[in-house]
Amino acid sequence: MFAHKRLNQIFHRLYIEKNCSSGILATEFSVSERTIRNDITELNTDLKKYQAKIISRRNLGYELLQKENVKQLFSEIDKQIISSNQQLETSEDRIRQLLLLLLLSEHELSLDELCTTIFVGRTTLLGYLRQLRLLLASYNLKITSKMNIGYKISGDESAIRQVISDQLIEKNFESYISQFSASEKELFDEIDLENLATAVASYFPPNQFRISDYNRKNFVIHLAISILRTTKKHKLETISNFFTIDKKIQSAMDELLSTIENDYQITFDLQERYWLYNHLFSDLQQEVHSNSQTTKIYQFIDQMLLEINEIIGENLLQDEILRQDLFVHFSSYLSLKELLKNKKNPLLPEIKKNFSYAFELAVLATNNSKWLSEFEFTEDDIGYLALHIAAAIERKKELSIHKKRVLIICGQGVSTSRLIEAMIKKRFSDKLEIVDIISYATFQLSEPQNVNLIISTIPLQNQQIPIVQIDFLDIKQGMEKIDEILAIEEKHLALTKLFDASMFVINNQKTTRDTLINSIGNILEEQEVVNIGFTKKVLEREHIAPTNITDLIAIPHAIDANIKQTKIFVYISQSPIIWRDDKTVKIIFLLAVAEEDKENLHTFFEYLSDLVENKKLQQKIGNSQNFEMFLSSLF
Template identity: 35%
Template sequence: MSKLSYQRLDELLEHFIQQPNPTPMKELTAAFAVSDRTIRTDITNLNDTLKNVGAVVSLIRGKGYLLAVNNQAVFEEWWKESTDSVETSLASTEERQHYLLFTLFKATEPLNLDAFLDQLYVSKNTFYSYLKTIRDQLLPYGLKIVNRPNIGFEVVGNEFAKRQAISDLLIGKDLQEYLIGFTETELALFDNIDLSLLQELELTYLTPLDLLESDYYHKNILSHFALALSRLIDGKSISEMPVKIPQLKKNAQQLMQQFFTKLEESFESQLPQEEQDYLIYYLSVNAPRFVVSDPAIIQSESIADEIVEDLLQGIKHTSNYDWTQDAILIKDLTSHIEGFIHMNSLDAGHSNPLLETIKQSFPLAYDLCLTHLESIGTAHGLYFSEDEMGYIALHIAGALERSSMLENRKYKVILVCGTGRAMSRIIEAKINKRYQDKFEIVERLSYVELQQQPLATIDFVITTIPLDQLEIPFIYIRMGQLDKDIEKIDQFLTAFETHASTVMDLFQEDAFHLFEGVVTKEALLKTMCASLEEKGLVPAEFYASILAREAISQTNINQLIAIPHPMSLLANHSRLSVAIVPDGVDWGNQETVQFVFLFAITKEDYEDTGDIYSLLLDFMERTDLQQAILSNPSFEGFLAQFKEL
């Protein structure tokens, strides 16, 4: 087991500790069978650790590399602790199981039980319990762990499936670590190849393919290339490919052949056709734009166009977000979905390591996709998995961000004038000259027409006719003092914005619930919905729509907060119903939440829900406020804490 990040670093440091004289680069490359560049990278990595423990590996010009210990006591204490920590580094069951799986895949020959027990520091019974868990993990890949008498344990099955399992189960996809270089697990898995050389060749020969436009997909390609080369060098080559191999476009095909030739030359290994097919397959999965379209899906571009149009029209219909003219979003979404259609033709779905982050950071964007993509996919004979919806939600989140960067939404205004169309046009022109950046006059009506006009989507009215009352704010301007009274709109706007509804107004005591003791998810939601229905805030079908949404995917955004909402915007009036559950409520999948925010939002108010999500995301990070509310689970206590956000 490695004391440092990977085995070769351990061996390199031990070499320097035992070597009193400088070691030339040529001896190091020969001893470790890697290139000059890899040795220099290893020494840089080594020095990152040694700088904190009183030592450094330095280059003695003309002689080689030498370990210099500046603080012998600190270094010796660290080295002893590093050696001792090998036995305790596998502290958790998950770490031991991960290490067991790593060892089984990494081994070049079967390993006996005693070797495992020595490495894992566990009893025989515990070892077999770990083995059962790992066997269950490998079942979906068609792999088995067998124990050959007098030989040892090994994983048996198709080599392609083994590589899938290694990628899915061992190589962590934590974005920060995964994207900026090879992870510690990858360095350990691929310690028999020169990763710096591989990356240099890939960047040199495949640059025209522009693989760097996505860090994530590029890293996937590079990681699978390293996995293939490492396994091949260890004698674990693919004998058959159980998946369809796509045909690359001519340019990509030529570049890949040049790359294969250089790989064989640089790593002194022959790439059998199956291994070349493996590399082509993973290039295609992560960059489907290089695949020659199957005649059966030659219309993928037009299908993608239709899906994007259906999605954006669906979002427009169920909310006030209108992105049907957003050229950036349409272009990016169409390109992404066209690639998705290609991957479907390869039967190559891909996991989304960002999925949980997307759900938590961009819940509004994710929910807009979830609401529409299932039915859209069915209509086009496609299945959008949660992973795929997460990728699409990133594009929607980008559109949301661009929207928020634009000017604040203009107020929607009706102009009421009783002296005819010509005069109303003059008044409109005067108002627009001064306030066109503040509001949009959507209708010019007479007094009688105003009485018949629905005002749900209107912010306020400007009228030249005195009105006694109106269900929304209005300002009266006199025809005889038109220019002077138009100036009063400034004061009106200031007062209107001061008293405008805020997110906090959505919280009301009559929609606040405290559930003490045990309560089921269904009972909690039924109580909250019934309370809203009794007040006329939502229709009778609201509860059924909430359950339908939960059936698609449960709405907790972490193991603390849930944000249930209906399939469509059914609310008659907007309200954010709150439930505090100090003992927690089982939300499904063994996840318990203590705070439930039930969304009852009208279509007119939906565009402002981004502020609500932002508030809840801030709340999710504030454990101090969460504990304060749980300690004082009253409406007053809740509101006081929320106002701290």
């Protein structure tokens, strides 16, 4: 490898091509021909140890001699260039990389350096800088330039950190909560992010501190930003401390910061600690409040619900879950309103589209409150409030019938979990019962009990319980996934209803086809499922065309007008039964089919068409030791 990227690229170009002029190279790299000549001189100095050389041929350009001596060097540089190009495939990727370079550089970066690093020309780079200037203006930051030196971002340290958090951390990818991305590891390449996350979990365990998985990850990122900037000696301007800190939280925070200071040989000054306290508290759902604050918040909540009831007639006054959720929301959110004034609600479009009624109630509630008027609520604020109201409205609609028990695992906090809860109740109120809503960190502490289905915003693996993973930014698609699972399970339920423990036999005695059919026919007659004559019809059907459909399965059957409900007798033989010629079976489904019961017959034959293609499933059914094992082996 050479001293900088442009040298690598020139060498790469000359290795591939026989000749290349200085004019072409100067144009490609947006530099002067004089700069190219200096680069060639520098390359030749390094190529001496490889016994290779670049020469200039009149009217042809530069040519690399003794290429065989630098074959390995070319291979290494080629891999590096391919990797870099793959990482910067789009203009968005290159602009992000440019922002990363400017934010993390400790000195001005020249135009040539930036062009070489992100593989673009000067004109393109200047266009990218214009786009970044517009972006950074919203943070009160500027890109300054010094003649013949380069470019640098200038402004408040807290704003620079906010840009790092907002623009360099991709928070919408599905594994944001459960793992660290390649871009996060690149940004914090000298910080052990996994160890940092473990430390946060140790000092702020999920069973003692209410922090959503999403916010817990955010706090880890803010800690990493603090370590990165403190290590580089960047000082914060004066930071206000918005909080009276609970002793338990203060103690945990002090111990965590002390551990980090020891690990990275840094010291967090008072302003740095205030910055971290503010971000911890923006992520922490506090449970400790003064009595006066608690009373004031609950008085407001009751007043708000009373106004909704009196003006609209929507009575939510007795919903204790709503009152508690609103208390947690207001007690933490209002104190952070100034700190979070630029924070956008990513769910707002989804909320307004799917819960327009609840959104209007939230607008009504905030506009009619003198107490809230001082906080200047925006649409983003009202959106979070609407989620809680929407969930309460859906709770009112619940039907008291048998439902599948559902556990929701949500890493994005109370508001998002309430949105998911509300949408599930709106669409599946007659089928699903939500037993709990927990964070990913809480889920990891113990196995879920008495749950039929898990709905998670975080990728989960190796679970015995069916899991539906949904994207919290595309919850509608998640609802469709749940629909599909419920439709499949309804088919399974319809099939299992065709079977009965009283019509299930496992036998290891040798028998013949006709003897077996007669024996089953007698049992069905005794249970008054079929009338006399049914067995004769089954045998006649077998003599016309035997019903063995695989090497293991036969389906003897007959349709009888006297049968009121379709039933299936299951006989599993430990010994093969000769069904016709030399063909044997071990699993017999004898069908007593009601003439008008076409739906159940269709359900069974639809299942059968899949079963005949699945030999492993056939063997699993054949190995059943009792009726319960048989039912569980059907799917």
